[in-house]
Amino acid sequence: MPVTTLVHTRTADYRHDSIPGAVGALRALGFDVRRTEDPAEFERALDARPEVVVFLSTSGDVLTPAGRERLAAYVDVGGGFVGVHAAACTEYGWPYYGGLLAARFDRHPAYQPGRVRVTDHDHPATQHLPHRWEFTDEWYDFRSDPREDPTVRVLAYADESSYEGATMGGDHPLVWCRDPAPPGPGRMFYTALGHATEAYSDPAFRAHLAGAIHWAARRT
Template identity: 55%
Template sequence: MTTADVLIHTRTAGYRHDSIPDGAAALTELAQELGRTAETTEDPGAFTPERLARCAVVVLLSTTGNVLTPEGRTAFEAYLRGGGALLAVHAAANAEPDWPFYGEILGTRFDGHPEVQPGTVLVAPGDHPATAPLPARWQWTDEWYNFTSAPRGVRVLARADETSYRGGTHGDDHPLAWCREVDRGRVLFTALGHAPEAYRDPLFRAHLTGALTWLTA
């Protein structure tokens, strides 16, 4: 197995998004632009202490269901607590449903979505690399994920304006992207990224680039 600074995991045990190949290709390109190598895999056997020790960032790209082995979960938790980094994209909010640690680091769980439609992303002010390139009101089309509760213990980077689309369940405070630290590690989640064309959009690519930059800082 080759060494990679960014390990992109795309295994699914539930719904599989058509955008996964586009997302993996885009993340590989963005990693290379940041001077890092990248590898895409669906092999849960990649989650070993030795393999993860060579990773600057692990990306869970629209993974669904239980995609890690018990041994992989143990190794991944140790990696994150010890200073590793996770970028969880879109349907990764619906991964590892029976693993309490994963729910803890995300701060919440996926709870459905309305139909794909245009709406407005409200970007939090500040200089976080994942959102600094974005406009304060960003017009976007996606699935507009709902969650079981507001994420706990996180810094919210972007919210949905529920008045701009149909089917939101959170009201005035509907987080879409957030970050947090886990012991010595870092986690960033973005609910965006449903459609293949999202990964060709310059602003969304800037969002992902900024996420990778923060996670490796």
Template identity: 45%
Template sequence: MWHSGHVNAPRTPILFIALALLAAAWRPTTAGPAVAPVPRADAPARILVFTRTSGWRHDSIPAALAALKALSAEADIDVHATEDPTFFEQRRLTGYDAVVFASTTRDVLDDAQQHALQSFIRDGGGFMGIHAAADTEYDWPWYGELVGAWFEGHPEGLQRSPVRFEQPGVLADGEAWTVTDELYNYRRNPRTDVTVIATVDESAYAGGTMGDDHPIAWCRAFDGGRSWYTGLGHTPEMYADRLFRRHLARGLDYVLRRTDAC
């Protein structure tokens, strides 16, 4: 006799359906390892302004800092000012686009710090030297080339001279500029190695030693980076001068590679 027992009716395999739905919803991803974010193209440039002195200390340094900060605020540049040479370490310098030596004097960096600055320039960094930056690091030949010429001396007191620009951008057509400042004589005329920006006229004052061709500001591409120097800026009053500030602004643009004109 046939006995009816428990007959299992066919049931839908719930688990398989769930897995099928998950499979349908899944999409392969092409994401690779996490990468560092790319800096914004419109991020502000950053400059390190260095004012350490081991020799004469100019009382115009605070005015230089104030002018550089004001010009930078107008040009979307972040400024960090220091007299601490430990900032000249490769890891720290990578956070800047250019360094500015504002009337530094004599020996301001040790051997390791010198190497860090050299590497920074060779990696494409910018260097801007103001006035006594040429009275700095006499025992470091590479620095002498970076600046373009070392300080030799200067006449007594202040000198008054026209400034004759060889590069456009500072003076408007027909505009003249005469300065009263301490006008350095240099150990050599740098013209053969640099683009001269401006000269002074030794016939207008006593004590010049460079003759008919006396460069006072210049720029150059150097060792992978850019260098810009002005011998002006001894007095605090110079930093309030409209044309001198325009001159400095051109220097910042040049060393930050915002323009090829200096």
């Protein structure tokens, strides 16, 4: 059976043109995708207990107070959450969400080629990747280091020497996960990659997303 995947793509701030292609890629990968941009529909879909919730380049405040309560309850009883790219630009006013992701977006330089340093290959989202992965993206900087939370496991870093405009000082987490994601037993995965439509036709990036979702669903 395919992984039941609730994909939320609502944007209240910047909207990525890559969202339709990203949703199409998840469907092409064989996931049972229910996509929503309506807060009330998102709440109803959570009641159906999907295996994974994906915030796919969401931005701004995308949930109602009731939606926040339901998402927190979902994760706190063991649900899987995957944040992709601008998911870190979401729900700045909700402390629980910031704690779930363990870092929030700050800024990014121009979209440009760069290099990802994969340091942990013992995860389904990175096991297929080279140690040095050439990629093109926005290379997000974050307001804090996610490793300040001891439950965070960093899988990959941005090589700041490979592009212009980095500000995090060389040690730059880019992909990470948490198992569990306190205060409950849920799993959280975040990747800062995925700005452009072209990323979602890249086999390596597709496998990155597929590994993340299968892991969050405990299907690996």
